[in-house]
Amino acid sequence: MSALQLLRIALRALAINKLRSALTMLGIVIGVGAVIVMLAVGAGAQARVEEQIRALGSNLLLVMPGTTTAGGVRMGFGSSSTLSEDDVAAINREIPGAVAAPALRGSAQVVWGNSNWSTQVYGTTPEYLEARQWPIAAGRGFEPAEMTSGGKVALVGATVARQLFGDADPLDQQIRIKRVPFTVIGVLETKGQSLIGHDQDDVILMPITTARSRVIGSANAAKQRSVGTVWVKMPQSADTREFEGQVRALLRQRHRLQPGADDDFSLRNLAEVMAAQEASSRVLALLLAAVASVSLLVGGIGIMNIMLVSVTERTREIGLRMAVGARTRDILGQFLVEAVTLSLIGGLVGVGLGIGAATLIASFAGWRVVLSPQAVVLAVAFAVGIGVFFGFYPARKAAQLNPVEALRFE
């Protein structure tokens, strides 16, 4: 007996009880649909985290100025300007493969023509773009001459470009930052949100010398060379721990810290923080799918229930089939194919429903959803597996009927 033959028999039997077949499938439809939606939502959350990691740049180390202790009172991180441009230069010079860039941060009101916008201003060096892996969309970067002479040039982030210039081309426009005129020499690529939902494109970059003297206006002239934070990109091949150790040792040596003394700076490995977050979002996605698959299991029990009823109802048919020559495996195959057909059709409808629901969620709730072919295949395969598992017992029951008793069954 061929598989096609069995399929035809199964389809006819299912067509005879259309409503019952449809209701039985509904359990699988809902189960598969839920699994598809949950996997899509989970994958969407994961994709968002991965995107943020990419936006930040992988293998990135953030060095922040450390604490000071004034009369026994310990201040928080950043309370002292312990990092200088010389530290940045030393890291670039002494640690092979490292790309370090300072950032001196402030906020300012920016004016162009009759529009204005409040944004973050970063004083930095050309290495900043390399460390952050942040390409320039249009225009150019800072020239060395502009760095040394405190050139009044600025790179604008995508958000600033949009807010300040609208549809106009920002390149070579004159903007004023704290009443100082700057020339826009480039526009940065869109970077997206940071891990905490902060818009990284809402930023203006300028040479650190210009920022210090013209915009951020340092109050303490003694620490003229101090910087706010230092971004360090480690080479791809570097071991994170070892690299961190090198940076720490270099800075401790430069700051003349005694062994046993606290660091006067802090190191943060952002990629690691985000890897942890990614792992937790993956666990969440898995958990959601597991919960959804419980409903698939319930659907499978529904199939088993209906198949048992069907075998009892059709006892005489089974007896007749045996009388005209059906072997054990023919009857087993017939009812197994029937159960699998139920679960397969239910699974395919469920996939359609799940994709539809995921699309609706994406457009109405604004959540990110990712539909992967693997998830679809997995859900359908799981549904078929459920059909085989829960269909086997009723099918075996049918195949083991005694033909004489089956024919006599009322």
Add this chain to the structure above:
Amino acid sequence: MLIRTRNLVKVYRMGDTEVRALAGVDVSIDKGEFVAVMGPSGSGKSTFMNLVGCLDRPTSGEYWLDGKAVSDMTGDQLATVRNRHIGFVFQHFNLLARTPAQENVELPLVYAGIAKQPRAAQALAMLERVGLGERAHHQPAQLSGGQQQRVAIARALVTEPLIILADEPTGALDSHTSLEIMALFQALNRNGMTVVLVTHEADVARFARRILRFLDGRVVADESNLPVEAAVPA
């Protein structure tokens, strides 16, 4: 010798009590015979039919069908014997509901592994032989009782079996239709088909050429009969 049984015994266990449905039956049936198996209910005639039809296995004793020892075959071997060599006709027709007559007739060929085209041709030819060629695509519910039984007979004949086993084939039919069905069996028998018929009605048994009477699990009489011709009034 088409059918030969020796000391056939069948014991059913019902709870603690044992029921001896057959208590040692020795029967021989030749090719081309038309045998009626008679007896009151509980006499063992149905059990005898089930054993002869390879639907069941004897508790002890032996059974040769066409020279082959059937009594020690496995379940699947018996299924093959039923498929190839035995055609069943039941009291309640046992057609598949909502399935066209032709596909009902095709059913044994499906299990014999015959391809779709020759299967359909053979089924249609057999329906024509029982006079239902024009109703091949009717479903059982659209056919009369007599027509349904003809479809069932076509299904029994389609594999060209050695023997037709009919269990009360007229039990659910009116007297006129019963006569038509018996005429059909007689016609088949005249063409050489071996027919074994189980009935408790003497009216039906008189169409056979030999009558086996069962009582309490034994054959108590084996007599030849001058058959009445089932002439169908026009």
